[in-house]
Amino acid sequence: MLSSSSASRANHSHARHLLRPLIPGPGASRPSRGAAGWIAPKQKRSLSQQPYLLATSTPLATSKSCTHNSLSRWTTRHRLSSSAAAPNPQSPEPSALDTVNTLIERIKENEDAMVQLMDELDLMQDPDSIDELEDLSNEGSSYTLEAWVEMVRQQFGETIPDGALNEEELQLYTSLYGEPTIQEIPDEMVAGEDERDPDRLFREDGQGGWEEIEFEQNEESHDDAPIVYDMEADPAVEETIAMQRTREVAEQLGGEILMEQFVNEAVPESAPRSHPLTRMGKFETEPGTINLPKRTVTGPISIILSEFSNKHIADAAHRLFGGLGLPHSTTTPPARAQLPQLPIPLSASQHHMGEMEANAYVAALYPGIYASVLSVLVEVRKRMGTDWIRGLISQENGPNVLDASGGGASILAWRDIIRAEWEVMVPDHPEGAPIPYGRSTVLTGSEALRLRASAMLDNTSFLPRLPDYVHVREKPTLEDSRSAPKRKQYDVVIAPHSLLGFDEDYQRKEYVENLWQLLNPDGGVLILLEKGRQRGFECIAGAREMLLKRHIASPDSIEYENFLESPENSQTVEKEAGMIIAPCTNHSTCPMHNSAGPTKGRKDYCHFEQRYIRPPFLQRIMGAKDRNHEDIKFSYLAVQRGKDLRQEQGIQQNSEATDAAFEGFEHLEEPTGDFHPLSLPRAVYPPLKRRGHVIFDLCTPAGKIERWTVPRSYSRQAYRDARKSNWGDLWALGAKTRIPRKLNLGEKHGEGKKERLARRAADKAASREVDEEGDLEHDDEADGLSDIPDIPKRKKGQNIPSWKKHNDKKKLRQAYKRRAVAEDAE
Structure with a gap:
């Protein structure tokens, strides 16, 4: 090891090496001053932002004292260096070159003194300081008197x-x-760094001097960075991984981040969790986006399709389901596309289906049917409770389920529900052990579809057609004394996308009534599902109206008048117990279905949404390159036969229940005798989440569509849950205001927007032909129809006022309307 003297000599030699590059030669620029006698370029730029020339970064409380200590040291070095360059006023003014040479000689003579000063500052002991001085020496910057001043x-x-x-x-x-x-x-502030008291603070006394200020400082936080409080700023929020990723994406896109959505994530202990009743009313799967299981759905379908050409499957799907995008499959095209609302061309009950048609059915329809049916089954299981599904599992031979029109996709969704419930019932269930799925029956009319469904479903029966129980006698008659034939009964009947295919309304009613007869009279559940379009909703609403009118008894309606041939020959039919499980929480007339039959121009209709991840084979058929998910929209109805929870559990579904829901059940932590989810309103549209309030469009237990508003001032818990609410949820925490919502239900058998525009275009074209040919001018005068104004065409460059344009158009509309009325009268 080196001795102290050897180390000092080594430091001195290293210091000389560092100082030599700092000595300017002829024409060189003066180095910048800094903390040890120089100021680097970065320090020069920051001088205008600092209150004084800071030698080190210090807290605000001691910045002035440290500044003046550093300034005193800087002043000494500055005077030392500047005295060598100061010219003698008595001698003749030397040239610039002589001045520079003289400065160089003086610096060389004072080299040892400068090295000694650097040793006193302990700059040569710190390797980082040596590297910094080397950077400063190599960096250098141009210096002029004007710049420094x-x-x-x-x-x-x-x-x-x-x-x-x-x-x-x-x-x-x-x-x-x-x-x-x-x-x-002052001398106190010029004291050396070692003598400086870090806890002393000075300020100007207003008379050109300084006075000391007494203050208390926490010793533990002495070395911490200063804390500056902004009374108008929001409290600091700890950044999580999700917030960091969002911030990076926002910076790349040049956007801003609204931190309101991260408040609960950043400080979960200070934010309220979702209310138990809010969680109970959720209409969603877990997770919210359905990923089709590979083992039971996507894997077997991929194996089946691997034997055929992808191009041939895609061509067949495009030919059957309306071209690219498959608008006539389970996919719901947007309303702006103005596509005709046609049923799905392929039906599971049809007897003639080729190989490629069966492949297209499995590839294009199975994913959408599975996702929508699974979403409905999850909601039914929530509303019916644990006892219902566990009772089906525990009964002899398990539940008996019928897929009436899904080709087997509904059975796959049902088995996933059973599997999830069984894993909760038997936590230590070994993987691969049998699960009590019960008995499954699938309607498949063609051999090609039956083979593909049987490859994915084991222990499943397949029917070529449904039995007809509508036209079969229920008991012996005078003509036939034999007992009635034995009927098949099912605990759950699922019929997706089956009603829209019927041309006449009476055919749909017969079909629904036949499905009702297939249900177990002791608690069987029927699930109907159609596409989320106006026609699909009208089919579901018609089936609901028929079941409430003929079969399901209510306290105010227990009988049904069946008119056979004439009003004189009527038969009173007693209704049976039953209830609507979902989505309705009332048994009155549907507020969105005010008339029977299709209506044109309808804007408001009851439907819901479920997102699922498209499998790869469906992505290839759709021709999608980026988005791999789909938001499928559907209208549905779930009813139970033979049991009525309204009577068993005292569920209220009337205006009183609506008023109670408006007041809210936030004070309840769990359901009681006065509360049940089936007495809550349901959001029939996505909630409108505005700044400071949330707006719900709810279908109430009284059978009305109302708009409820939940502002921030109403309740912290209710507002938080409202911000987290989704389309289809049941709302239990009340609201501050409520008003009736106006509905656009269209006009029965009237003309829609498309027909109206087409008629207007035809009228205008006819009027132009009449004006050009002039053949019908005399006839119009005779009939009194020559009142259509002759509006001159706009010439090139002519400026016509807007009020005149509006007035001319109004006159034309009135004239065409009078002509149309006269033609209809003829």
Whole structure:
């Protein structure tokens, strides 16, 4: 090891090596001053932002004292270096080259003194300081008197510390800005760094001096960074991984981040969790986006399709389901596309289906049917409760389920529900052990579809057609004394996308009534599902109306008048117990279905949405390159036969239940005798989440569509849950205001927007032909129809006022309307 003297000599030699590059040669620029006698370029730029020339980064409380200590050391070095360059006023003015050479000689002579000063500052002991000095020596920056004086002026203004400028710089300052005020530094503040008390703070006394301020400082936080509080700023939020990723994406896109959605994530302990009744009313799967299981759905379908060409399957799907995008499959095209609302061309009950048609059915329809049916089954299981599904599992031979029109996709969704419930019932269930799925029956009319469904479903029966129980006698008659034939009964009947295919309304009613007869009279559940379009909703609403009118008893309606041939020959039919499980929480007339049959121009209709991930084979058929998910829209109805929870559990579904729901059940932590989810309103549209409030469009237990508003001031818990609510949820926490919502239900057998525009275009074309040919002018005058105004065409460059354009169009509309009325009268 080196001795202390050897180490000192080594440091001195290293210091000389560092100082040599700092000595300017002829034509070189003066180095910048900094904390140890130089100011780096970065420090020069920051001088205008600092209150003083800071040697080190210090807390605000001691910045002035540290500044003046550093300034005193800087002043000493500055005077040492500037005295060598100051010219003798008595001698003739030397040239610039002589001045530079003289400065170089003086620096060389004072090299040992400068090294000693650096040793006192402990700059040579720290390798980081040595590297910093090397960077400063290599970096260098141009120096001029004007730049330095301007920098001091910007930093200190008219009052500058003593020693900040030498004589030459002071003269230049005076010539540029006027005589400055020299401020002396007190001896207490010029004390050495080792003698400085870090806990002393000085301020100006208003008389050109300084006075000390007493303050208390926490010793534990002495080395911490200063904390600055902004009373108008929001409290600091700890950034999570999700927030960091969002911020990075926002910076790339040039957008802003609304931090409101991250408040609960950042500080979960200070934010309320979802209310138990809110969680109970959720209409969603877990997770919210359905990923079709590979083992039971996508894997077997991929194996089946692997034997055929992808191009041939895609061509067949496009030919059957309306071209690219498959608008006539389970996919719901947007309303702006104005596509005809046609049923799905392929039906599971049809007897003739080729190989490629069966492949297209499995590839294009199975994913959508599975996702929508699974979403409905999850909601039915929530509303019916755990006892219902576990009772089906525990009964002899398990539940008996019929897929009436899904080709087997509904059975796959049902088995996933059973599997999830069984894993909860038997936590230690070994993987691969049998699960009590019960008995499954699938309607498949063609051999090609039956083979593909049987490859995915084991222990499943297949029917070529449904039995007809509508036209079969229920008991012996006078003509036939034999007992009635034995009927098949099912605990759950699922019929997706089956009603829209019927042309006449009476055919749909017979079909639904036949499905009702297939249900177990002791609690069987029927699920009907159609596409989320106007026609699909009308089919579901018609089936609901028929079941409530003929079969399901209510306290105010227990009988049904069946008119056979004439009003004189009527038969009173007693209704049976039953209830609507979902989505309705009322048994009155549907507020969105005010008339039987299809209506044109309808804008409001009850439907819901479920997102699922498209499998790869469906992505290829759709021709999608980026988005791999789909939001499938559907209208559905779930009813139970033979049992009525309204009577068993005292569920209220009337205006009183609506008023109670409006007041809210936030005070309840769990359901009680006065509360049940089936007495809550349901959101029939996505909630409108505005700034400071949330708007719900709810179908109430009284059978009305109302708009409820939940502002921030209403309740912290209710507002938080409202921000997290989704389309289809049951709302239990009340609201502040409620008003009836206006509905656009169209006009029965009237013309829609498309027909109206087409008629207007035809009228205009006919009027142009009449004006051009002039053949019918005499007839119009005779009939009194010549009142159509003759509006001259706009010439090129002519400016017609807007009010005149509007007036001319109004006259034309009135004239065409009068002509149409006259033609209809004829």
